[in-house]
Amino acid sequence: MTSPGYDPAAYPPFAVTVDLVVLTLRGGVLHVLLVERGAQPWLGHWALPGGFVRPEESLDAAAARELAEETGVRDVPGHLEQLGSYGDPDRDPRMRVVSVAYLALAPDLPEPVAGTDAARAAWVPVADAQRRPLAFDHDRLLADGLERARAKLEYSPLAAAFCGPELTVADLRQVYEAVWGRALDPRNFHRKVTGVPGLLVETGRTRSEGRGRPATLYRLGDVRTLHPPITRD
Amino acid sequence: MTSPGYDPAAYPPFAVTVDLVVLTLRGGVLHVLLVERGAQPWLGHWALPGGFVRPEESLDAAAARELAEETGVRDVPGHLEQLGSYGDPDRDPRMRVVSVAYLALAPDLPEPVAGTDAARAAWVPVADAQRRPLAFDHDRLLADGLERARAKLEYSPLAAAFCGPELTVADLRQVYEAVWGRALDPRNFHRKVTGVPGLLVETGRTRSEGRGRPATLYRLGDVRTLHPPITRD
DNA sequence: GCTTATTCGCGTCAGGACGACGATAAAACC
DNA sequence: GGTTTTATCGTCGTCCTGACGCGAATAAGC
Numbered sequence: 001m002t003s004p005g006y007d008p009a010a011y012p013p014f015a016v017t018v019d020l021v022v023l024t025l026r027g028g029v030l031h032v033l034l035v036e037r038g039a040q041p042w043l044g045h046w047a048l049p050g051g052f053v054r055p056e057e058s059l060d061a062a063a064a065r066e067l068a069e070e071t072g073v074r075d076v077p078g079h080l081e082q083l084g085s086y087g088d089p090d091r092d093p094r095m096r097v098v099s100v101a102y103l104a105l106a107p108d109l110p111e112p113v114a115g116t117d118a119a120r121a122a123w124v125p126v127a128d129a130q131r132r133p134l135a136f137d138h139d140r141l142l143a144d145g146l147e148r149a150r151a152k153l154e155y156s157p158l159a160a161a162f163c164g165p166e167l168t169v170a171d172l173r174q175v176y177e178a179v180w181g182r183a184l185d186p187r188n189f190h191r192k193v194t195g196v197p198g199l200l201v202e203t204g205r206t207r208s209e210g211r212g213r214p215a216t217l218y219r220l221g222d223v224r225t226l227h228p229p230i231t232r233d
Numbered sequence: 234m235t236s237p238g239y240d241p242a243a244y245p246p247f248a249v250t251v252d253l254v255v256l257t258l259r260g261g262v263l264h265v266l267l268v269e270r271g272a273q274p275w276l277g278h279w280a281l282p283g284g285f286v287r288p289e290e291s292l293d294a295a296a297a298r299e300l301a302e303e304t305g306v307r308d309v310p311g312h313l314e315q316l317g318s319y320g321d322p323d324r325d326p327r328m329r330v331v332s333v334a335y336l337a338l339a340p341d342l343p344e345p346v347a348g349t350d351a352a353r354a355a356w357v358p359v360a361d362a363q364r365r366p367l368a369f370d371h372d373r374l375l376a377d378g379l380e381r382a383r384a385k386l387e388y389s390p391l392a393a394a395f396c397g398p399e400l401t402v403a404d405l406r407q408v409y410e411a412v413w414g415r416a417l418d419p420r421n422f423h424r425k426v427t428g429v430p431g432l433l434v435e436t437g438r439t440r441s442e443g444r445g446r447p448a449t450l451y452r453l454g455d456v457r458t459l460h461p462p463i464t465r466d
Numbered sequence: 467g468c469t470t471a472t473t474c475g476c477g478t479c480a481g482g483a484c485g486a487c488g489a490t491a492a493a494a495c496c
Numbered sequence: 497g498g499t500t501t502t503a504t505c506g507t508c509g510t511c512c513t514g515a516c517g518c519g520a521a522t523a524a525g526c
Contacts, residue, residue, distance in 0.1 A: 012288050013246025016320070016331050055245050055329060059320040085318045085333045087249070087292040096288060098249050098331065100318050170474080188514060190475065195512090212473025213521040228512065403503075421485065423504065428483090445502025446492040461483065 014087075015097045018063045019050035019138065020070065021083065021145030022104040023126070023179075025162045030126045030178045032142060033070060034134070035118035041093055042135035048142065049121065050099065063102040070121060071106070072113040078106035079161035083145055091137050099136075103145045105161040150179055155229040157199055160220045168207055168215035169193055169200075180232055192230055198223040247320075248330045251296045252283035252371065253303065254316065254378030255337040256359070256412075258395045263359045263411045265375060266303060267367075268351035274326055275368035281375065282354065283332065296335040303354060304339070305346040311339035312394035316378055324370050332369075336378045338394040382412055388462040390432055393453045401440055401448035402426055402433075413465055425463055431456040 022033035034046040049070035053062040059082065067076050080102060087098035112121035129142060152158045159175040160167060173189045194200060200218035208214040255266035267279040282303035286295040292315065300309050313335060320331035345354035362375060385391045392408040393400060406422045427433060433451035441447040 014249040014286070014331075016247040016249070053247070053320070053331075056322050058322060059318060059331070082317055084315055085292060087286070087333070089289050089291060098247075098286075098292070098333070100320070100331070168474090185514070185516085186473080187475075187477095187516080191477095192512090194475090208522070209473080211471075211523050213475080215474060231513085401503090418485075418487085419502080420487080420504075420506095424506095425483085427504095441493065442502080444494050444500075446504080448503060464484085 012096065015092075015095055016053045017050050017097060017099045018053060018059065018066055019048045019086075019099045019101045019141055020063065020066055020104055021048060021101065021142055022067065022071070022106060023145070023149060023162075024106045024108055024123065025175060025178055026108055026123055028174055028178055031123040032126050032129050033112055033121065034124045034129060035070070035112075035114065035121045037135055038117060038119035044119075045135040046124070046129070046132060047118075047135035048101075048138045049115070049118070051115075051117075053100075059100050063100075063104075067102075067104055070112055070115060071109050073109055076104070076106055076109070077161075077164075078104060079158055080104045083141070083148060086137055086141065088137065099141075101141045101145070103148055105149065105158060107162055107164055146179075150232070153179055154231060155226050157220060157223060157226065166203060166207075166217050166219060168217060170209075170215055176230065182232070189230075192228075196223065196226050196228070199226065245329065248325075248328055249286045250283050250330060250332045251286060251292065251299055252281045252319075252332045252334045252374055253296060253300055253337055254281060254334065254375055255300065255304070255339060256378070256382060256395075257339045257341055257356065258408060258411055259341055259356055261407055261411060264356040265359050265362050266345055266354065267357045267362060268303070268345075268347065268354045270368055271350060271352040277352075278368040279357070279362070279365060280351075280368035281334075281371045282348070282351070284348075284350075286333075292333050296333075296337075300335075300337055303345055303348060304342050306342055309337070309339055309342070310394075310397075311337060312391055313337045316374070316381060319370055319374065321370065332374075334374045334378070336381055338382065338391060340395055340397055379412075383465070386412055387464060388459050390453060390456060390459065399436060399440075399450050399452060401450060403442075403448055409463065415465070422463075425461075429456065429459050429461070432459065 024031050033049055035049050037043055037045050037047050049066060051066050053059060057065065063080060067080060068074055083101040083103045085098055085100045089096060091097060112123065114120045126146065133139065134142065153176055159172050162175045163171045169190050172193060173184055173186060177184055198221040201221050203217045203219055205217045206214035207217050257264050266282055268282050270276055270278050270280050282299060284299050286292060290298065296313060300313060301307055316334040316336045318331055318333050322329060324330060345356065347353045359379065366372065367375065386409055392405050395408045396404045402423050405426055406417055406419060410417055431454040434454050436450045436452055438450045439447040440450050
C-alpha cells in the first residue's frame with residue numbers, strides 16, 4: 001500500500017528489472033538460456049537474461065519484450081509466468097535493485113543473439129548451468145524456476161509449451177522425462193495422458209519418427225488443470 | 234539483469250512497497266486484515282496493509298516488519314511467504330509503484346492497531362472483503378492470496394499456521410472448511426490427516442471443548458509436504 | 467519377401483487412496 | 497439413566513496407480 005507521506009529522501013528509489021529463466025528442450029535435454037556478462041560486476045560470468053522495466057510498460061510486458069529480444073524471436077510461443085521477486089539489499093553492489101523473475105517455457109528455438117550488454121548468449125544444458133556459479137543470485141532463480149516447472153507439470157498442461165502445435169504422446173513424455181530427470185513407463189504415461197478428458201484432441205493424422213509404429217498426432221485441448229494429475233511421487 | 238549503462242533519465246526510479254494478505258480464523262470464519270485509507274488516492278476505501286521497503290532491508294524483512302506493525306504483535310506466529318509482484322504502470326496515479334505482495338497465515342490475533350497512514354484497521358470476513366471494491370488492485374491481490382492459500386492446504390501442513398502450537402484434528406478440519414468454504418467428512422478427514430506419516434505427533438494429552446468426547450492433542454511434526462495430499466477436487 | 471528391432475497403443479492385475487457411511491467411545495446435558 | 501454431541505475406528509465399492517504382458521505397425525537388415 002502506498003503511503004500518503006512519501007518522502008523521496010527517506011525512501012531512495014529502486015531500480016526494477018526483470019530476469020528470465022527460459023527453458024527449452026534440445027535433443028531431449030533440458031536447456032536454459034544464459035548470457036555471458038560483458039561488464040562489471042560479475043564480468044565474464046554467466047547470468048540469466050534480463051533488463052530494466054521501462055517507465056510505461058507492465059512487468060509482464062517487460063518480460064515478454066526481454067524474451068523476444070534475447071531469443072531473437074518476435075512472438076515466442078510457449079508459456080510465460082511470473083516466478084517471484086528478489087530484492088536483497090546487497091544483490092547488486094551498484095544500487096538497490098529489485099528483480100522480478102519470470103519463467104518461460106518454449107519449444108526448440110534458434111541460437112540466441114547476444115544483446116548489447118552481453119558478450120554472448122547460448123542455450124546451456126541445465127545440468128551444466130547448475131554446476132557453474134551464476135552472476136548475482138541467479139543460482140537461486142534458476143533453482144526456483146526449475147522447481148516451479150517441475151511442480152507445474154504435475155497438474156497443468158504446461159508440458160505442451162515445450163512442443164509445437166501438433167504433438168505426440170511420446171513428445172509429451174520426453175518433456176516430462178527431461179524436466180523431471182527420470183524415465184517414465186511409456187505405457188502408463190500413455191494411459192494417464194490420454195485419460196485426462198479434453199487434454200489431447202486427435203488430429204486424425206499420424207507421424208512417423210523413422211523406426212517404430214507411427215504415433216497419433218494430437219492438438220492440445222483447452223483444459224487448464226489435469227484431473228487426475230500426472231504425479232512424480 | 235542489470236545493464237552496465239544504467240541511465241537514470243532513461244529509466245526513472247520506481248517506488249517499491251510490500252502489501253500483505255493476512256488471513257486468520259476468528260470463530261470458524263476466515264478473516265483478512267484490512268485498513269481504511271486516510272489519504273488520497275482511494276481515501277475512505279479499504280485496502281490491504283503495507284508500506285514502503287526501506288533502503289537497507291530485504292523484501293522478506295519488510296513484509297515481516299509491516300506484519301508486526303499492522304497487527305501490533307511483535308513476533309507474529311504462523312506463516313509468511315511471497316505471493317507475487319504487481320506493477321502495472323497506472324496502479325498508483327502518483328508515481329510508478331511496484332508492490333511485492335506477501336501472504337501471511339496467522340492464528341487468532343487481537344484487534345489490530347491503525348497505522349499512521351490509515352484511519353483504522355480491522356479483521357474483515359473474507360466474504361465481506363470480496364464484496365466491496367478495495368483500493369488499487371488489491372481485489373486481485375486478495376483473490377490471488379486466497380487461491381494460493383487454498384491450493385497450499387492440499388499438499389503442505391500450512392493449515393497448522395492458523396492454530397496454536399497444540400491442536401486437535403477438529404482444529405485442523407475447521408481450518409480446511411473455512412478456507413475451502415466447504416464441509417468435510419470428519420471421519421475421512423481424520424483418517425487422511427492421521428495417515429500422513431510424521432505430520433501429527435501425539436502429546437499424550439487430550440482437550441475437551443465442552444460437549445462431546447475429548448480430542449487427542451497433537452503437535453505439528455516436521456514434514457514439509459503431505460503424502461498423500463488432502464485433495465479438494 | 468522375410469525376419470528382426472523398435473515404437474505405439476491396449477489390456478491385466480494387485481495395491482493403495484478415495485468418498486460414503488455404519489458403529490463404537492467418551493464426554494456434557496437433561 | 498437417557499439423550500445429545502463429538503471423536504475415533506472400520507467397512508465397502510470405486511478409481512488411480514505402478515509393474516508388466518501382448519499385439520499392431522512401421523523401418524532396417526538379409
